[in-house]
Amino acid sequence: MALLEYALVGGILYGVFFSLVGIGLNLVFGVMRMINLAHGQFIMLGGFGAYLLSSHLGLNPVFGIPLAVAGGIVIGWPLYYAVVPRLQRSNDPEMLSFILFFGIAQVIEAVTLLVFGADQHSLPDSALGSGNIGVLGQDFPDSWWVAVAVSVLCIGGLYLYLSSTRLGFATRAIMADRDEARTTGIDVDRVAAIAFVIGLSLAGIAGVFVPYMVGSVSPSIGGGLTTTSFAIIIIGSLGNPLGTVVGGLVFGIGTMLMQTYYASWSNLVPYALLLVIVLIRPSGLLGKAVRSA
Amino acid sequence: MRKFLKHAWTACAAGAVASGLALSGGAAQAANAPSVLTIGTLYASSGPFAVASKGQFEGLQYWADTVNKDGGTYVKAFKKKIPVKIIAYDDQSSTATATTLYNQLITQDQVNILIADFGSVLTSVGIPLAAEHKMLLIDPTGSGANFFTKKTDYLADVSIPSSTVWPLTLGHFLLGQKIQRIAIIYDSNDFDASQAETLKATLEKGGVKPVYYHGVPTSESNYTVLLHTIAAQNPDAVIEFGYAPNDIAFLRNLSSSGLHFKMTFTIFPGQLLDLMTKNVGAKALAYTYTYPTPPLVQTQKVTYGPNTAAFVEQFKAAKNAEPNFLDVAGYNTGLVVQDMLETAPAFTQLSFHQALMDMSGKTTTLLGDFKINENGAQLGELFSVGQLVPSGNGNKMVVVYPKEKATGTAVYPAPAQ
Numbered sequence: 045m046a047l048l049e050y051a052l053v054g055g056i057l058y059g060v061f062f063s064l065v066g067i068g069l070n071l072v073f074g075v076m077r078m079i080n081l082a083h084g085q086f087i088m089l090g091g092f093g094a095y096l097l098s099s100h101l102g103l104n105p106v107f108g109i110p111l112a113v114a115g116g117i118v119i120g121w122p123l124y125y126a127v128v129p130r131l132q133r134s135n136d137p138e139m140l141s142f143i144l145f146f147g148i149a150q151v152i153e154a155v156t157l158l159v160f161g162a163d164q165h166s167l168p169d170s171a172l173g174s175g176n177i178g179v180l181g182q183d184f185p186d187s188w189w190v191a192v193a194v195s196v197l198c199i200g201g202l203y204l205y206l207s208s209t210r211l212g213f214a215t216r217a218i219m220a221d222r223d224e225a226r227t228t229g230i231d232v233d234r235v236a237a238i239a240f241v242i243g244l245s246l247a248g249i250a251g252v253f254v255p256y257m258v259g260s261v262s263p264s265i266g267g268g269l270t271t272t273s274f275a276i277i278i279i280g281s282l283g284n285p286l287g288t289v290v291g292g293l294v295f296g297i298g299t300m301l302m303q304t305y306y307a308s309w310s311n312l313v314p315y316a317l318l319l320v321i322v323l324i325r326p327s328g329l330l331g332k333a334v335r336s337a
Numbered sequence: 338m339r340k341f342l343k344h345a346w347t348a349c350a351a352g353a354v355a356s357g358l359a360l361s362g363g364a365a366q367a368a369n370a371p372s373v374l375t376i377g378t379l380y381a382s383s384g385p386f387a388v389a390s391k392g393q394f395e396g397l398q399y400w401a402d403t404v405n406k407d408g409g410t411y412v413k414a415f416k417k418k419i420p421v422k423i424i425a426y427d428d429q430s431s432t433a434t435a436t437t438l439y440n441q442l443i444t445q446d447q448v449n450i451l452i453a454d455f456g457s458v459l460t461s462v463g464i465p466l467a468a469e470h471k472m473l474l475i476d477p478t479g480s481g482a483n484f485f486t487k488k489t490d491y492l493a494d495v496s497i498p499s500s501t502v503w504p505l506t507l508g509h510f511l512l513g514q515k516i517q518r519i520a521i522i523y524d525s526n527d528f529d530a531s532q533a534e535t536l537k538a539t540l541e542k543g544g545v546k547p548v549y550y551h552g553v554p555t556s557e558s559n560y561t562v563l564l565h566t567i568a569a570q571n572p573d574a575v576i577e578f579g580y581a582p583n584d585i586a587f588l589r590n591l592s593s594s595g596l597h598f599k600m601t602f603t604i605f606p607g608q609l610l611d612l613m614t615k616n617v618g619a620k621a622l623a624y625t626y627t628y629p630t631p632p633l634v635q636t637q638k639v640t641y642g643p644n645t646a647a648f649v650e651q652f653k654a655a656k657n658a659e660p661n662f663l664d665v666a667g668y669n670t671g672l673v674v675q676d677m678l679e680t681a682p683a684f685t686q687l688s689f690h691q692a693l694m695d696m697s698g699k700t701t702t703l704l705g706d707f708k709i710n711e712n713g714a715q716l717g718e719l720f721s722v723g724q725l726v727p728s729g730n731g732n733k734m735v736v737v738y739p740k741e742k743a744t745g746t747a748v749y750p751a752p753a754q
Contacts, residue, residue, distance in 0.1 A: 047569055054562040153383065162387030164585055166616040169593045176595045184561065185593035258558035259586025260616055264384045264430065268556065300562045303553070307563060308525050311554035 046181075051304040052297060053182040057192050059296020060289075061250070061257055064195035066273035066280075067202065067288040068246035074219040074283040075239040076128060078141035082149035084269030085156075086244050089115065090251020091261030092156060095165045105167045105252055109194065112248025120241035123148075128240070129233055149266060156263040164260035172256065191253035198246055199289060205242070206285070215239050219283060275314035279321050281328030290329050370415035373422045376401070376674070377448030379438050381459065384430020385555075385582055388612060389663050390455035393477055396660070396667020397452065398423060399652060400675070410675045414684035424448055432462045439463040443470045450475060450674055450689070455663065456580070457481035457500070457528035458555070467491050473686045476713070477670040478663070481527025482534070485714035490690045492713035495673040496666040496704055499714035500531045503628065507602065508539030510722045510738040511574060514749060516600065520549035520572035522563065522587075529555075529578035536576065548572050557583055560590040573750070574600035581605040585616045592621035592754075599750030602626040607633060607723055607734070608662040619731045624751035626737075629723030630662040633734045634742075636703050642672040645703045669704045676700060724748060 069083040080086075093115060094108030127144055131137045173186025206212040214235045217225040226232045254269075255261045272295070280291025295314050302310040321328060380394035381387045401421050404410045409420035424446050428435035435454060442448050443466060451467055452475045453460040460479025467474035468491045475493055476484070480500040484492065511519060519540060523533035530552060537547055548570040553563065557579070564587075567575055575598045577587045584603040591601065606613045607627035614622060635645040643651060648668065652660040660668075673693070681692035693709060698717075700707040708717030721742045725732035735745035 047566055050565050051562055054565075058559070157383055162381075162383055162391060163612060164388070164582055164616050166585065166589060168618070169589065169621075174593070176593075183595060185590075185595075187593060188561070259582065259589055262387075262582070264387065303562045304566050307522075307566075308552035308554065311556055 047304050048301075049180060050182045051300040053179060054184065055297030055300035056293060057184060057188050057296070058257070058300060059293035060192045060195050060199075061188075061253065061292075062272065062276055062295055063289045063292030064198055064246060065250045065254075065269060066276035066292060067199060067285050068243035068250070069270070069273045070277040070280070070283065070288045071202070071239055071246070071285045072243035073277070074285055075215060075236045076132075076141075077222070077283075078128070078131065078138060079145065079274070080243070081142060081145035081270060082152060082266070083243075083247055083273055084266035084271075085149045085152040086119075086247040086266075087251040087254060087269050088156065088261060088263065088266040089152065090248030091254040091265075092160060092165070092251075093248065094167060094252040095160075095255070095261060098167050098171065099165075105171050105255075106190070106194075108252035109249050112252060113245045115248050116241045116243075116245030120244040121237055124237040124240045125233070128236065149270070153263050153266055160263060162263060164262045165255070166260045167255045169256075185256075187253070187256040191257055194249065194253065198249055199286075202242070202246070202285060211235060211238060272314055275318045278328060279314070279317050281331035284328070284330055287328055287330035294329070370412065370417055370419060371449070372419070374410065374412070374419050374450065374678075375422050375424055375446065375448040376450045376452060377424045377442030377446055378452040379426050379428045379435055379442075379454040379459065379463075381430040381454060382427045385580060386430040386455055386459060388581060388609065389478075390430070390459070392609075392661055392663025393455045393667040393670075394425065395656075396664040396669070397477075397671050398667075399655065399664070400668045400671025402655075403651075404671070404675060410678055412678045412684065413681055414678075414688070428454055428459060430459065432458060435459050436462040436466070439466045443467070443472055449684075452670060452674075453477060453479050455479075457484070458526055460484070461527060464492055471686060473689050475670060475674060477666050479528075480531075480715070482531030483527050485710070485712040488711045489713050490687055493690065493693045493709055494713055494715040495693075495707070495709070496669045496718070497715060498718050498720065499716065500528050501535045501714070502716060503720055504532045504536035505539060506720060506739055507576070507626075507628070507722050508536050508543070510747075511540065512543040512545065513738070514600075514747065516574045517545055518548050518570070518572045518574070519545060520567045520570055520575045521547050521551075521578070522549065522560075522567065522575070523552050523578035524555040524557065524580065524583055525552040526555045529580075532578045553579075553583075555580065555583070558586045560587045561594055564591055564594050564596055568596050568598075572598060574598065574602065576602045578604060581609055581612060584613065588613070588617040588621055588625065592617070597751075597753045600626060601751070604628060606725060607720075610725075610734070611659070611661065614731060619727070620754050622725050623727045623732055623754055624724060624748055626722060626724050626747075628720035629734045629736055630720065631665045631704055632660055632662070633723070634721065634736060636701065636705050638701065639703055640699070640701045641676050642669075642702050648703050665703060669702050672702050673700075673707065 072080045090112045093111045094105040097103040097107050098105045172190045176183040177189050214230045276291040276295050277288050281287030298313040381390035405420050409418040411418050426438040451472050453463045455478050457479045477496040480497050482501040523529040549567050584605040607629045631645045632649045677692045681688040697709045704718045706717035721736045722738040723734045723736045726735050737747040
């Protein structure tokens with residue numbers, strides 16, 4: 045029973061963090077209808093940003109959070125205007141975006157490899173507290189709790205942005221129907237560019253905590269993070285950022301339960317869940333049912 | 338990103354070699370000798386095996402540079418020295434890419450000698466291809482037990498013991514210490530699973546049944562919940578078999594979990610100590626047990642090539658960097674190839690293999706005794722059990738078992754850090 049409780053609490057914490065890992069990808073898809081295949085590489089960049097701050101400037105890795113936001117703006121804004129409007133005008137923007145973002149992912153990985161080498165890089169455990177905090181009698185490292193607290197703040201902030209601000213309303217309008225939003229006078233490109241920047245910033249912020257949650261950061265971890273994020277957002281609901289939270293929780297709890305009771309199959313969890321969800325409820329757990337007239 | 342060294346003369350060289358074999362007489366052989374020996378290999382510049390693979394490749398390149406400075410390596414079949422040229426492709430740690438590239442080395446580049454990439458995962462796909470093309474695969478560090486289950490003339494594990502024999506000393510150490518409650522967690526791949534199986538069998542033979550015995554995916558990166566599950570079994574010793582990224586995650590999670598075991602063992606602190614110290618921290622690594630490998634342990638008396646200490650000095654002078662085990666393994670692979678070429682009477686794959694078999698049991702290099710069986714498994718170069726003991730700001734390696742190699746005694750139970 046204690047093992048089950050530990051797996052459940054651990055799964056919730058892990059799942060909340062992975063909600064943050066996936067939520068930027070879902071926001072970008074929801075607004076742009078494009079899969080950012082470089083999502084994991086942007087997470088990886090966030091991890092290396094925190095590593096640089098910690099190892100070279102002696103700063104606490106949490107300063108990687110504002111750096112990730114700055115990086116999101118510096119990279120995301122020009123990148124959006126350089127490629128997305130052109131892609132949107134093409135005959136097959138979704139397929140072309142696949143190819144384009146795959147290329148961007150390869151470039152980021154190659155450049156990171158040149159700069160940092162192939163080694164794993166970690167952040168000091170003590171930077172986020174070297175103790176453990178217990179909930180319901182289950183102790184988890186301080187770094188987990190900090191990662192979860194930041195994840196909750198980011199996800200909550202995104203919720204408030206989407207539900208309480210004019211830009212957020214416009215973002216949701218674009219998510220619902222891009223062309224209709226344009227006809228109502230919404231500056232679609234500007235709003236979508238902001239959403240893209242937010243998406244990349246959230247990815248970068250998640251990256252700051254990746255060395256704590258997955259052991260280390262290295263140039264090659266991006267692909268796996270993109271795949272996991274993709275599975276999480278499909279489980280939750282593709283195009284609905286807040287559905288990612290449900291997807292993350294299902295992923296986290298499923299993974300930790302499998303680690304506890306059948307460890308060798310634990311990496312199958314996201315993909316097995318993805319298959320089941322796609323077969324039973326193709327729109328995801330929080331997706332709206334599709335009705336054919 | 339694929340980096341490769343292209344050569345245009347391979348077909349001519351292969352033709353020359355084939356003609357040379359058809360002729361008799363030393364002069365005719367020398368006349369038909371290729372101008373350069375081509376050695377085909379793969380390395381990974383990215384992905385989970387990049388660090389280890391690049392180390393192994395660097396060691397092999399260093400060997401090639403060394404012999405070329407001396408005019409090349411002596412080839413008995415042609416009775417002359419011939420320079421070596423390494424043709425290397427980047428498989429990016431992908432078995433799919435490695436399959437294509439091994440095929441390219443064999444069929445397009447028609448290399449004279451084929452050397453596998455680092456580790457069991459990237460070697461596994463080369464073994465059937467080499468056998469199919471009747472090409473001897475020189476296997477530096479692919480040690481998965483499944484590779485060596487039947488007699489073959491086309492596989493030779495040269496720089497690392499078969500993983501089935503790695504944990505034998507560890508098993509005997511655990512039994513000798515009378516540790517009864519042992520947890521084993523391993524990655525589900527040939528390299529780690531075969532070690533786990535051997536250790537389990539060794540322990541069970543000694544009357545100890547592991548209290549926890551589970552595999553995890555090779556991609557596992559978070560051990561926090563797993564460690565808690567293991568702790569629930571109250572083990573005294575926790576043995577983790579994984580690759581370097583797994584060991585890093587495992588040891589970091591253990592350090593931050595607040596859990597403590599009397600003994601913790603992982604593989605890669607003994608092979609990539611600098612990398613592990615950088616990521617895990619000296620404090621968290623303290624009292625961890627591992628397989629200490631050269632250059633952390635030294636082979637003094639050798640029958641071929643420099644001993645470990647001499648190699649370390651030469652490597653440092655040439656590369657301005659401390660070698661790690663993978664550098665040694667790559668260099669040792671070159672040395673074994675060199676010895677093979679010096680003794681093989683004919684320039685054929687079968688003759689190469691026979692030369693290796695003849696060297697077996699009679700050769701000692703900087704990695705230790707070279708001893709392969711008819712299945713291609715390396716049974717020499719056995720690992721000891723070592724423990725990292727705090728020393729100054731870091732840790733020093735102390736060999737604790739077997740007795741005849743021990744440089745100190747085990748600190749058991751390990752004090753909490």
